[in-house]
Amino acid sequence: MERVDENSWGTMKPATFRDMGDRRALRDIRNLVGAPSYACAVKKTGLTDNGSSDDKNPTFVARLPVTRNFAATVASKSQPDQQGSSAQHDRFGNESHCKPPAPSMSSSSCPDSSSAVDVDDYSLSNDIASPMVEEKEEMDNSNLREVEMEDLVIETIPDIDGCDLDNPLAVVEYVEDIYTFYRKTEVTSCVRPDYMPHQFDINEKMRAILIDWLIEVHYKFELMDETLFLTANIIDRFLASQTVVRKKLQLVGVTAMFLACKYEEVSVPVVEDLILICDRAYTKEELLEMERLIINTLQFNMSVATPYVFMRRFLKAADSDKKLELLSFFIIELCLVEYKMLEFRPSLLAAAAIYTAQCSLRGFRYWTKTCELHTTYSEDQLLECSRLMVDFHHKAGVGKLTGVHRKYSTFKYGCAAKAEPALFLLNASL
Incomplete structure (x- = not known):
């Protein structure tokens, strides 16, 4: 070769x-x-x-x-x-x-x-x-x-916005930026949880009675959910800045709802209807004067991050059905009545309400990686707030303030109030 x-x-x-x-x-x-x-x-x-x-x-x-x-x-x-x-x-x-x-x-x-x-x-x-x-x-x-x-494939987080790519109202391109902005600004929408001692003529119990009554008014007027949460926020921010006498507290409440309706609703209730539900305790001029006082005290700032905006996003991350949604809103509305819940941020309240509802429906502790990613809260971070919610749920049908329980005991709201509370969370360790 x-x-x-x-x-x-x-x-x-x-x-x-x-x-x-x-x-x-x-x-x-x-x-x-x-x-x-x-x-x-x-x-x-x-x-x-x-x-x-x-x-x-x-x-x-x-x-x-x-x-x-x-x-x-x-x-x-x-x-x-x-x-x-x-x-x-x-x-x-x-x-x-x-x-x-x-x-x-x-x-x-x-x-x-x-x-x-x-x-x-x-x-x-x-x-x-x-x-x-x-x-x-x-x-x-x-x-x-x-x-x-x-083989070592890391658990992938599903795209919760993939189903809304063709929905212009979902603003998929901007939704993450929107909620990043909400998280940055939610601190400014929070109210000091120690403002009530500065009020000389009203107390926590009176505030609870007012909110419970406004929840019934909101239900009778068939207003949007956003309106209720904004109403409670306006009341707390105003009371944290202005002292109010007892006989004017109801006027503050209906005026706050009137402002929230102007901001959120398509059809706003007329002033005469609001005067009527107050049993004509106030005049039209008094309500309009209170409106000017509130709007100037809050410096016309109505764009705040309430628990409602986080509820919608977090429920989507939890892949919720109607039953979970109604129970979550039942729990979060119970928190609106309680003054002590002001110490928690709106995003934490929303995440804890959904976590508590999931535990109640499933009968065991349940919090997915997807929920943790989109809420930025781990199960341990939610447990303290969730225990308070379980206690509110357990006592919702007793006592004098039962407006939320009656509302969510109707078929329109799926009788969500009759769900068993997740009492096992009371004994869960951090």
């Missing part, structure tokens, strides 16, 4: 090619790693894909894929002056992963050849390195590492 100078990548000239006359020796067969096309075993003439002779299809290329792992291994180990050898290594070292071998080439397909040449007759010289044991082991280990990485 003598070496062919043109085949610089080190193959030996086959015995059948010694007397080829003017026939050109094989050159690059385009099996180099990184070549634009797949590796080619041999270029044949007059063969179709099924191996039959076809004069109209003079060229047939047997394509053999280069596996990704082995190509990367060869490329990392090859030197610049050994690219041809590495490519040949790639071609012959992966026969077990290749397609069936190309059909043999007969003398009829080679016009210049007098004898038949079979692809299987090609052999490698000792100069061409075959896959070593270490390389095979490295390839196997690489494959194992890939499998292990595929």
